[in-house]
Amino acid sequence: MRSGISARYAPVGLMTGLALVMPFKPEPGGLLLEPEIKIFREFLKRRGLRNTREREIIVRAIFSRYDHFDVDQLYLSLKKKGGVSKPSIYRTIPLLIEAGLITEVFLEDGHMHYEHIYGREHHSHFRCRNCRKIVEFHDPRLDEIERELGARHGFTTEGHKMEIYGLCSSCAAKSE
Amino acid sequence: MRSGISARYAPVGLMTGLALVMPFKPEPGGLLLEPEIKIFREFLKRRGLRNTREREIIVRAIFSRYDHFDVDQLYLSLKKKGGVSKPSIYRTIPLLIEAGLITEVFLEDGHMHYEHIYGREHHSHFRCRNCRKIVEFHDPRLDEIERELGARHGFTTEGHKMEIYGLCSSCAAKSE
DNA sequence: CACCATATTGATATTGAATTACAATAACAA
DNA sequence: TTGTTATTGTAATTCAATATCAATATGGTG
Numbered sequence: 001m002r003s004g005i006s007a008r009y010a011p012v013g014l015m016t017g018l019a020l021v022m023p024f025k026p027e028p029g030g031l032l033l034e035p036e037i038k039i040f041r042e043f044l045k046r047r048g049l050r051n052t053r054e055r056e057i058i059v060r061a062i063f064s065r066y067d068h069f070d071v072d073q074l075y076l077s078l079k080k081k082g083g084v085s086k087p088s089i090y091r092t093i094p095l096l097i098e099a100g101l102i103t104e105v106f107l108e109d110g111h112m113h114y115e116h117i118y119g120r121e122h123h124s125h126f127r128c129r130n131c132r133k134i135v136e137f138h139d140p141r142l143d144e145i146e147r148e149l150g151a152r153h154g155f156t157t158e159g160h161k162m163e164i165y166g167l168c169s170s171c172a173a174k175s176e
Numbered sequence: 177m178r179s180g181i182s183a184r185y186a187p188v189g190l191m192t193g194l195a196l197v198m199p200f201k202p203e204p205g206g207l208l209l210e211p212e213i214k215i216f217r218e219f220l221k222r223r224g225l226r227n228t229r230e231r232e233i234i235v236r237a238i239f240s241r242y243d244h245f246d247v248d249q250l251y252l253s254l255k256k257k258g259g260v261s262k263p264s265i266y267r268t269i270p271l272l273i274e275a276g277l278i279t280e281v282f283l284e285d286g287h288m289h290y291e292h293i294y295g296r297e298h299h300s301h302f303r304c305r306n307c308r309k310i311v312e313f314h315d316p317r318l319d320e321i322e323r324e325l326g327a328r329h330g331f332t333t334e335g336h337k338m339e340i341y342g343l344c345s346s347c348a349a350k351s352e
Numbered sequence: 353c354a355c356c357a358t359a360t361t362g363a364t365a366t367t368g369a370a371t372t373a374c375a376a377t378a379a380c381a382a
Numbered sequence: 383t384t385g386t387t388a389t390t391g392t393a394a395t396t397c398a399a400t401a402t403c404a405a406t407a408t409g410g411t412g
Contacts, residue, residue, distance in 0.1 A: 048388090049388075049389090050378085050379050050380070050387095050388055050389065051379080051380095052378075052379070052388090052389060052390080053378085053379095054389080054390070054391095055389090071369080071370085072369095084390090084391095085390070085391050085392080086369095086370090086391095087370090087371080087372090087390080087391070087392090088389080088390065088391075090369090090370060090371075091371090091389085091390090107283065110368075110369070110398095110399080111368085111369055111370090112369085112370095126325055126329070126331060126333075128331075129334070135325075135329060135331075137325060139321050141317050141321060142318075142321070142338070145315050145317060145318070145338075145340075146340050149302060149311075149313060149340055150340075150342065153302070153311065153344070153345060154344075154345035154348070155302060155304075155311075155340075155342050155343065155344055155345060155348065156342050156343040156348040157302075157340055157341070157342035158305070158341055158342040158343070159340075159341060159342070160338065160339060160340040160341065161337075161338070161339050161341075162318070162321075162336060162337070162338045162339075163336060163337050163338075164321075164322050164325055164326075164331075164333055164335075164336040165333070165334055165335060165336065165337075166326065166331050166332050166333035166334040166335070167331065167332040167334070168329070168330075168331055169329060169330035169331060172330070172331065172332040224359090225359075225360090226358095226359055226360065226407085226408050226409070227408080227409090228359090228360060228361080228407075228408070229407085229408095230360080230361070230362095231360090247398080247399090248398095260361090260362095261361070261362045261363080262362095262398095262399090263361080263362070263363090263399090263400080263401090264360080264361065264362075266398090266399060266400075267360085267361090267400095286369095286370080286397075286398070287397085287398055287399090288398085288399095
């Protein structure tokens with residue numbers, strides 16, 4: 001199940017400022033228009049772009065899943081209902097990134113993977129190089145480091161990405 | 177000049193544990209066999225691989241430059257003397273990574289960029305999204321975060337990558 | 353030193369992610 | 383409803399990276 005990612009998260013279990021991020025999916029009862037759809041519509045309007053059927057389908061598909069998805073997974077999941085072409089997916093993703101709804105996470109198997117930003121606390125990733133499991137965590141010291149670097153150099157920082165890699169406990173055990 | 181990178185660095189100017197990494201190039205008088213060549217030869221022998229003319233040329237070219245290079249830059253710099261094919265460069269890079277001499281740094285313009293690891297203190301990057309300038313820094317808190325995450329989950333961590341992005345001071349000034 | 357097994361090379365072809373071209377279509381403002 | 387034009391899908395294209403394969407070079411062995 002490749003780690004558990006959800007559209008809405010809560011930080012859980014602290015100790016040293018390093019907080020493990022645990023997922024919890026939105027209640028199925030939530031019937032009001034997904035806020036990310038609303039945000040995207042406003043983004044399109046603001047930019048003078050059109051709110052098309054395809055774009056809505058793509059955004060709904062993305063915010064219906066809670067993993068580090070790639071274009072192919074998205075494309076396949078849409079083949080059933082309606083269907084949207086790959087170029088449309090490739091064209092929509094940068095818009096969603098600009099709108100602050102999703103972000104590039106990492107390159108794996110030669111192509112990019114993405115995840116939600118909206119509704120999520122900023123977090124970092126641990127990646128097991130063997131089983132590819134991902135564990136997400138948040139550490140406020142990273143924000144502090146970003147802030148200090150910006151202050152020191154006069155940079156206007158806009159964010160950071162941190163990734164820790166190695167072997168997860170079970171893979172470490174298997175390799176003696 | 178796209179940031180200043182050197183094969184051998186020294187940390188300079190601290191304040192909060194966040195150390196700016198400043199480059200200094202090796203003295204031109206150093207006439208003994210570059211240690212990275214020696215290390216690579218030993219790596220090849222250990223792995224039962226052959227020490228070819230092309231591999232030596234590539235390693236020498238890489239350790240003669242001090243930037244975040246890509247395959248094309250390397251290829252062009254070698255066109256003059258002898259010349260090495262791109263496939264050979266693509267085949268040698270993973271070996272140098274395995275040997276612990278270089279590492280992937282970031283994707284830019286749709287392809288990977290690399291930098292030296294050998295002889296360098298582990299460091300992180302700030303990247304200006306406008307002018308693409310890069311500033312390198314080291315912060316021991318990052319190592320501490322990695323250590324803590326590993327300890328908490330029983331992970332065998334092998335390293336981390338941290339990148340801060342935004343606008344450098346001059347680009348921030350230009351955009352009001 | 354000569355020989356040999358085979359790793360490595362370069363030229364070429366191939367893969368596959370991502371992008372582009374363009375004619376048909378759909379969004380949306382008037 | 384109409385007209386402008388952004389967007390779509392199909393098909394073609396780009397280009398980083400990898401694979402194929404015959405010719406060659408390396409390094410161990412006799």
